Amino acid sequence: MGTYCNIPLRERNIVLIGFMGVGKTTIGQLVAKKLYRDFIDVDQEIEKRHQMSIPAIFEQMGEDYFRKVERELIIDLCTNTRLKIISLGGGAYLQEEVRKACLSHGIVVLLDLSWENWKERLPSIVHDRPLLKNKTLEEIMQLFEQRKQAYSQHHYRVATDGLDPETVATRVMELIRERDTE
Numbered sequence: 001m002g003t004y005c006n007i008p009l010r011e012r013n014i015v016l017i018g019f020m021g022v023g024k025t026t027i028g029q030l031v032a033k034k035l036y037r038d039f040i041d042v043d044q045e046i047e048k049r050h051q052m053s054i055p056a057i058f059e060q061m062g063e064d065y066f067r068k069v070e071r072e073l074i075i076d077l078c079t080n081t082r083l084k085i086i087s088l089g090g091g092a093y094l095q096e097e098v099r100k101a102c103l104s105h106g107i108v109v110l111l112d113l114s115w116e117n118w119k120e121r122l123p124s125i126v127h128d129r130p131l132l133k134n135k136t137l138e139e140i141m142q143l144f145e146q147r148k149q150a151y152s153q154h155h156y157r158v159a160t161d162g163l164d165p166e167t168v169a170t171r172v173m174e175l176i177r178e179r180d181t182e
């Protein structure tokens with residue numbers, strides 16, 4: 001897969017990235033609705049294809065297997081589809097091949113939330129994120145910091161602190177509209 005892309009800008013997929021629980025799935029759904037586009041959530045697509053939950057896939061098949069499936073699906077979506085709103089799983093973008101495919105073929109939008117606000121969300125998301133289970137808050141904070149480097153490779157960033165999902169989705173949509181009229 002080369003990095004050359006012949007997809008016109010306004011037809012490129014919008015790819016939402018960011019740490020676990022920042023709102024990629026929630027916002028992606030709303031953006032898709034507002035733009036009348038199809039929504040694909042990579043975690044949900046993997047669950048559907050396997051008829052298993054993400055925690056069960058991690059437990060029974062292992063994280064390496066999950067990462068391979070995730071990588072192959074994202075590269076396929078990036079190179080073979082257009083006009084979609086795609087929400088990645090939080091760890092997908094750590095893989096270099098995933099970053100390259102998303103950056104060269106899509107419009108990558110980082111949803112950014114401060115640690116202070118993110119940690120308030122932990123109780124509501126910990127049960128179905130295997131990588132958060134059995135970790136101390138300190139360890140999760142380290143993971144949050146370590147991943148910033150990969151997430152810094154994006155086209156647009158939306159700071160979501162204090163914003164409700166509708167407002168975040170509207171900001172994402174405005175960015176895309178501005179870009180389309182450039």
Ligand SMILES: Nc1ncnc2c1ncn2[C@@H]1O[C@H](COP(=O)(O)OP(=O)(O)OP(=O)(O)O)[C@@H](O)[C@H]1O
Nearest residue numbers: 019020021022023024025026089090124163164165
């Ligand atoms: N802007 C927001 N304000 C308040 N709560 C939010 C916001 N966005 C999402 N949430 C809530 O945060 C939780 C996690 O959201 P979501 O599942 O969309 O995250 P995600 O980025 O897709 O996570 P993952 O990387 O694990 O797939 C949900 O309970 C959701 O309702």
Ligand SMILES: O=C(O)C1=C[C@@H](O)[C@@H](O)[C@H](O)C1
Nearest residue numbers: 020043089090091129130131
């Ligand atoms: O950040 C991560 O590594 C993950 C995030 C989730 O979206 C799932 O893809 C899975 O729980 C792993």
Ligand SMILES: [Mg+2]
Nearest residue numbers: 024025043089
């Ligand atoms: Mg999600």
